Amino acid sequence: MSAYILNRRQFLNVGLAAASVSFLPSFAAGESLADERTAWFRAAKFGMFIHWGPYSLASVEASWPIMKPDSWGISETDYRALPKRFNPTKWDPDHFIDMARIAGQKYMVFTTKHHDGFCMFDSSYTDYKITNTPYGKDIVKQLSDACARRDMPLGFYYSPPDLNHPGFRDTSKLSKDNWNGQPERYLWSSYLDYMRLQLTELLTRYGDVKVIWFDGLYHQEKYDGQRFLDLIHKLQRTTLVNDRIGLTADYVTPEQFIPTSIPTKDVHMRGADSSIQKELRTGVPPAADFQLWETCMTINQTWAYNAHDHNYKSASDLIRGLVEVTSRGGNFLLNVGPQPDGMIQPEFQERLEAIGKWIAVNGESIYGTTFGPIQGEKNYRTTVKGSDLYIHVVEWPLTPLRITDLKSKVLSVHLLADNQPLPFKQTERDLQITLPQEAPDKNVSVLSIRTL
Ligand code: H79
Numbered sequence: 001m002s003a004y005i006l007n008r009r010q011f012l013n014v015g016l017a018a019a020s021v022s023f024l025p026s027f028a029a030g031e032s033l034a035d036e037r038t039a040w041f042r043a044a045k046f047g048m049f050i051h052w053g054p055y056s057l058a059s060v061e062a063s064w065p066i067m068k069p070d071s072w073g074i075s076e077t078d079y080r081a082l083p084k085r086f087n088p089t090k091w092d093p094d095h096f097i098d099m100a101r102i103a104g105q106k107y108m109v110f111t112t113k114h115h116d117g118f119c120m121f122d123s124s125y126t127d128y129k130i131t132n133t134p135y136g137k138d139i140v141k142q143l144s145d146a147c148a149r150r151d152m153p154l155g156f157y158y159s160p161p162d163l164n165h166p167g168f169r170d171t172s173k174l175s176k177d178n179w180n181g182q183p184e185r186y187l188w189s190s191y192l193d194y195m196r197l198q199l200t201e202l203l204t205r206y207g208d209v210k211v212i213w214f215d216g217l218y219h220q221e222k223y224d225g226q227r228f229l230d231l232i233h234k235l236q237r238t239t240l241v242n243d244r245i246g247l248t249a250d251y252v253t254p255e256q257f258i259p260t261s262i263p264t265k266d267v268h269m270r271g272a273d274s275s276i277q278k279e280l281r282t283g284v285p286p287a288a289d290f291q292l293w294e295t296c297m298t299i300n301q302t303w304a305y306n307a308h309d310h311n312y313k314s315a316s317d318l319i320r321g322l323v324e325v326t327s328r329g330g331n332f333l334l335n336v337g338p339q340p341d342g343m344i345q346p347e348f349q350e351r352l353e354a355i356g357k358w359i360a361v362n363g364e365s366i367y368g369t370t371f372g373p374i375q376g377e378k379n380y381r382t383t384v385k386g387s388d389l390y391i392h393v394v395e396w397p398l399t400p401l402r403i404t405d406l407k408s409k410v411l412s413v414h415l416l417a418d419n420q421p422l423p424f425k426q427t428e429r430d431l432q433i434t435l436p437q438e439a440p441d442k443n444v445s446v447l448s449i450r451t452l
Pocket of ligand 1 (some may be wrong): 051061062064068216217255294303
């Protein structure tokens with residue numbers, strides 16, 4: 001569990017980076033990254049991750065109780081028996097779409113199959129699936145229909161590790177002994193075929209799939225990822241793919257932490273341990289070096305529903321997280337683990353509502369923006385959209401806010417909180433903005449700066 005303590009500290013990194021202002025790209029820097037396939041994703045910024053399966057019945061983490069059994073108090077046999085009781089009678093995909101809309105989340109990623117191998121869709125190639133539970137209906141189908149009806153972009157989390165498939169591992173052993181898979185056995189190719197068939201189901205039966213979110217854990221080369229990337233693109237040309245099947249593909253996925261500076265293409269953040277290989281560069285990289293990325297994070301400390309985990313991040317932490325991520329050009333994929341009855345627990349709902357309230361006022365500084373031209377400042381973060389620069393003030397200063405090295409001519413400054421223009425003075429050296437004494441927003445107050 002110590003990984004989480006470290007990650008939480010990294011998460012709260014507001015203001016720790018050394019002040020550094022490197023060269024200023026033109027405000028249109030983001031535009032040169034333009035790529036039709038990723039445009040919606042880059043604009044969306046904020047998504048809802050959903051980790052759901054029969055594991056939610058036991059208030060344990062998804063899949064890990066059978067991989068690392070010591071700390072969860074459930075045996076593999078009992079874990080395996082959970083589907084027999086899975087019957088989420090209150091499940092309503094519209095409730096999730098409503099909550100995502102309230103929070104300001106612009107896309108969803110849903111666990112179609114986690115490492116345990118249980119399928120939340122009606123796959124023709126296994127019996128270990130949602131249609132063989134008391135609930136009996138295809139939850140992925142219900143969700144994808146609702147998302148299509150309501151224009152909510154939907155992506156599928158699909159775990160390459162599959163502890164239930166006899167081609168993946170010798171299933172006569174306990175999962176804890178071979179959960180990394182056994183690619184050395186002749187049966188391995190039957191597992192890759194199973195993946196091919198299931199990905200084909202997911203990409204042909206459920207409408208538009210905006211993302212395939214692989215979660216390949218360790219030794220990802222064993223999946224022969226290029227084969228699946230080709231398959232996905234053959235079936236749906238525009239589907240984005242993350243970086244956890246041994247290839248960077250479209251974007252990298254720091255898990256449970258926010259990189260402290262802007263990710264570039266020479267730095268890898270793939271893999272289950274979310275390690276950053278190589279130091280991140282500080283400052284602002286040339287647009288062509290920018291690496292598209294998405295931080296995924298839990299609201300408490302478990303991906304799955306866990307009634308015992310009360311270690312919730314505050315709404316303010318989460319808003320600041322969204323600001324941190326956006327200021328470095330990334331997306332924030334915030335997780336909910338639905339209850340076994342299919343509802344989102346009230347503690348999560350409250351936080352999603354609070355984020356949504358902040359976004360209702362400040363959303364224009366988030367959506368459609370890219371990393372700002374000033375990085376590493378203590379008091380504020382920046383994002384940019386066309387000729388508009390946004391200053392997210394995380395520590396409200398007592399003196400006028402001083403911004404140095406801003407090369408564009410400032411036309412106006414106003415607070416998004418009240419749309420009132422603020423007095424400012426621009427010289428060759430700096431821009432000084434006179435702020436009200438009190439921060440208008442206790443979370444993060446945002447200034448919009450219109451430039452020539
Ligand atoms: O699906 C979620 C996790 O199950 C999966 N990726 C996200 C999106 C994941 N794969 N690897 N890891 C997370 C990192 C491994 C963390 C661990 Fe642990 C530390 C495994 C065992 C100790 C977290 C804490 C899981 C169990 C306890």
